[in-house]
Structures are given as structure tokens and as C-alpha cells.
Amino acid sequence: MRTGYLGSKLNHDSSFKTLNLGRVTRKTLVFSLSLTSLIDAFSILVIFLLIQLPSFETQKNLSEQVPSVSKLTELEKALRVRVSGDASTLKYYVEDKEVLTSQILQNIQSAKSLVIIADRNISFHLLSPIIQAAANAGIEKLQLAATPHKKSGGR
């Protein structure tokens, strides 16, 4: 093993010369950088970031439009109901599946809590069917997706 290091290209790079009282002394440093652990860590980081990429994309799209509040709580795992578009192009999605207004109730009936994701400028009457359906389904806990206030104030 030692022979392998000494015979490698590193051997030439890992030597340096020092001047000692006019005489040139050559010292050879034999070292081995263990790159395996570094590559392991890098690979894990790359894999993690690649897996998280779709989630980051979703967050980017959502954070641009959801309302802001002064104090946030952590978003818990729950059935996601999303409202997209304005009054003319309104669409409701339950877990990314498009549903009609009349179908919201049957799609959320088995849920214990809901996450409502909607644009901050949407009128309340477009959001009301979801809240009504949640009340009819007996869902007590609603989570309204939001971002924290910016420094200048979110309102």
C-alpha cells in the first residue's frame, strides 16, 4: 500500500525543498488525502438537494402569492386544498387533483385537518365554499398557508 502512494504522481507534488545553511535539503512528505469521505459527503448533499428540488419549486410558487402574517406556525401535514385563478378562471384542487365546487365536500370528508392555499388577493366568496365544506365535514382545524411579514409590513 505504502509502495503505491510512493509510486504515485502525488509523490512528486508532495515534496518541497528547503535551504539549510547553504545546503539544499530535500524533504519528502508522503501524505494521503482520504477523498472517499469527501466524495461521500458531496454525493449525499447533491442527492438531498436534488430530492428537495420539486418541494423548493412548489414553495417558490406558493410563497409569491399566499398572505403574510406576523406569527407563523409550522405547516403540519394535512390534506391540501388549493384555490387558483380569479373569479373567471377559478379552479379548486384537492391534493393537486382538480375538483368542482360541488365535489369539494366529498373529497375532504375523510380528512382531519386541511391546509388552504390561496392567493392573498382572492375575494372571500371564492374561498368560502372550502370553509363551508370543512364545517360540513366536521373539520375543526384549518391551516391557512402563509408567509411571515416582510420587514416593511405585509399589509
Add this chain to the structure above:
Amino acid sequence: MNREKLNFEINLVPMIDVLSACICFLLMTVVWTSLGSFSVQQSVGAVSESENLPVVTARMQSDGSLKINYKTESARPDPSADYSLKNTEGRINWAGLDKLVRELRIKSPVLRTAVVLPHNFAKYQDVISVMDIFRKNGISDVGISPL
């Protein structure tokens, strides 16, 4: 076969270069915004009146004014007081609402529940902001009423 000839080295430098470039790109494109939630506790079914705790309702009007009422008149700390809030330039008077809710909390410290009643065309952001002000002033159970 000569044992020495089996010793070979993979050049790891290009691999580390590629991985570093990948990590740099991914870290730069990551979105660091925190998406959280504003939790709302809705009342479902018949509400028990046994506890007799005060509940306030905040009715949002289309002109930006707000009317705050006690659900039961007996819970009202000051029967003669008017808890309505006028708008400022057609919008909700946020500072006034904050002050009013703070006063309400001082007058009735047991006040823990508020229900927001938005109008048809109330902006979602405004509805959440009203609830946020109640929550900020110590009213922990804030609900929202459908139309």
C-alpha cells in the same frame, strides 16, 4: 501477474469538480422562504354554553369599517360602549383595530375567542390580517365564518 501492476489510481479531481459545481448550482437555486401556516380553530356542531366565556364577532364591512360585537350581551363588559371602527381612506384602520382589540382584552381578560365574519368581496389578506391582530393581542381561538 505482478501485484504492483494491479495498483491503479482513479483521478478523483474532475469528479470533485463536477460535484462542487453541482452543489454550488443547487444551493444558489434553492428558495429559502419559509412557508408556514396560520392555524384556525373552527367550531363544529352545537357549542356548549355552559362555560359562558365571552365570544366576540368582528363583522367586516365592504367600506372597510368593522363592527365588533359580543355574542352574548351579558358578557359585554361595558354595555354603553361602541366597538365599531371606521375605515381610513376606504381601507381597514389597522392601527385602530389593534388598539381596540387591546382595549377589549384589558376590559375582559377572559376573552379568548373571536370569530371573523368577512363580507363577500373581502380580500383574503385582509381577513387573515384581522385574525392576526386578534391572535397577536392574546385571543388564541380565532375562527372564520363562511358566508
